[in-house]
Amino acid sequence: MADLSTEFTGLKFENPFLLASAPPTESDANIIRAFEAGWGGVVTKTIGLHPVMNVKGPKTKFLRAENSGYRLSMNKRPDTTLVASWNWELISDKTIDWWLPRIEKIKKAFPEKILIASIMAGSGNDKELHNWQMLTQGVQDAGADGLELNFSCPHMDRIDMGSNVGKDKVLCSVVTMAVKDVAKVPVWVKLTPATSNIAVEAEASFRGGADGICSSNTFPSLPLIDPETLEFEMNVEGYVSSGGLGGPAIMPLSLAKMSQMTTAFPDKSFSGIGGIATFDHALSYFLLGCGTVQVCTAAMLDSAIGPNVIKTLKEGMAAFLDKNAHRGWNRLDDFRGLRRDRVVGHSQIKRPDTVDYHGGYDAEGYAVPATTVSS
Numbered sequence: 184m185a186d187l188s189t190e191f192t193g194l195k196f197e198n199p200f201l202l203a204s205a206p207p208t209e210s211d212a213n214i215i216r217a218f219e220a221g222w223g224g225v226v227t228k229t230i231g232l233h234p235v236m237n238v239k240g241p242k243t244k245f246l247r248a249e250n251s252g253y254r255l256s257m258n259k260r261p262d263t264t265l266v267a268s269w270n271w272e273l274i275s276d277k278t279i280d281w282w283l284p285r286i287e288k289i290k291k292a293f294p295e296k297i298l299i300a301s302i303m304a305g306s307g308n309d310k311e312l313h314n315w316q317m318l319t320q321g322v323q324d325a326g327a328d329g330l331e332l333n334f335s336c337p338h339m340d341r342i343d344m345g346s347n348v349g350k351d352k353v354l355c356s357v358v359t360m361a362v363k364d365v366a367k368v369p370v371w372v373k374l375t376p377a378t379s380n381i382a383v384e385a386e387a388s389f390r391g392g393a394d395g396i397c398s399s400n401t402f403p404s405l406p407l408i409d410p411e412t413l414e415f416e417m418n419v420e421g422y423v424s425s426g427g428l429g430g431p432a433i434m435p436l437s438l439a440k441m442s443q444m445t446t447a448f449p450d451k452s453f454s455g456i457g458g459i460a461t462f463d464h465a466l467s468y469f470l471l472g473c474g475t476v477q478v479c480t481a482a483m484l485d486s487a488i489g490p491n492v493i494k495t496l497k498e499g500m501a502a503f504l505d506k507n508a509h510r511g512w513n514r515l516d517d518f519r520g521l522r523r524d525r526v527v528g529h530s531q532i533k534r535p536d537t538v539d540y541h542g543g544y545d546a547e548g549y550a551v552p553a554t555t556v557s558s
């Protein structure tokens with residue numbers, strides 16, 4: 184049997200596949216089902232101290248494309264393929280007092296599985312920094328194996344919370360440092376992808392003492408407008424606000440973000456998130472240097488916690504290791520990061536000899552040029 188186990192930020196995982204912080208991990212019942220299904224770890228739905236009330240109506244919908252044609256819509260219909268999830272769900276609406284005994288209960292029942300607590304507070308004053316420390320102490324005393332600091336929730340009006348922390352390199356350092364002052368377990372930082380060079384915020388988080396960085400959370404986005412009703416496909420009384428895009432559509436975007444970080448910090452630990460449903464998807468993140476990956480959208484659409492997704496991920500990795508045993512690849516670390524150095528500046532990509540030059544017009548999506556230059 185292939186060895187899927189791995190060590191990441193000092194924690195031992197039976198496999199590198201985690202459920203991301205989201206509806207699949209919003210309750211003890213879900214997390215227990217996830218561990219029974221075979222996930223190596225879970226990150227809890229983000230826990231905070233402020234009261235949370237979600238919008239009226241659905242919090243998440245799924246955007247699907249017609250299999251033959253261009254129509255994109257959230258209306259569920261046959262002959263379509265999933266493109267993305269779109270959500271405007273806030274962090275957990277359960278209190279810390281609700282979560283702590285449940286974290287304790289889950290860890291007692293599954294001591295070998297890795298339970299990471301996602302936490303979030305503000306950052307505008309000392310009281311908020313103290314809130315981060317209270318959350319840290321609470322969840323680690325309850326038995327959480329590690330922390331994930333949410334610097335990435337895209338739908339926050341408060342300028343000192345969520346992705347607004349992840350957009351400010353000083354806050355990234357200051358909050359991470361405050362948490363590290365009291366943390367006895369590894370601290371991961373989940374950064375927003377909505378900045379121009381995420382390596383800047385990663386550097387600031389590492390400077391604050393982060394043990395690992397996770398990305399991506401969902402990308403800021405709007406639902407489409409229905410051409411018949413002229414209403415946003417998701418709205419409350421006609422109004423919408425910026426929400427987050429996840430699922431297949433964000434994988435290339437998220438890989439680009441991950442590459443910016445793993446190239447800048449090849450020796451640091453990264454957890455890849457965005458669009459993952461199969462081992463082939465996870466492999467792209469591993470080859471860029473990630474030591475674990477996390478899944479949300481695909482799990483939501485698979486009995487809420489992804490029993491088939493985790494089965495496919497584990498079987499895919501076992502088959503990949505079998506196929507590549509002759510290369511001496513027996514574990515994730517044997518192939519992790521192998522394609523990290525292939526992402527280079529555009530000017531470093533080889534140009535053709537003049538005689539071969541067709542200006543890129545010999546590819547799908549381009550018309551044949553009116554006149555072809557020949558030498």
Ligand SMILES: Cc1cc2nc3c(=O)[nH]c(=O)nc-3n(C[C@H](O)[C@H](O)[C@H](O)COP(=O)(O)O)c2cc1C
Binds near residue numbers: 206269275336428433
């Ligand atoms: C409905 C929903 C709720 C989410 N809630 C959280 C959250 O509380 N904390 C967090 O860090 N990320 C949250 N996320 C982001 C996911 O953890 C994940 O980063 C994102 O969905 C990208 O992964 P995916 O492409 O596999 O969906 C949420 C995502 C969705 C769809």
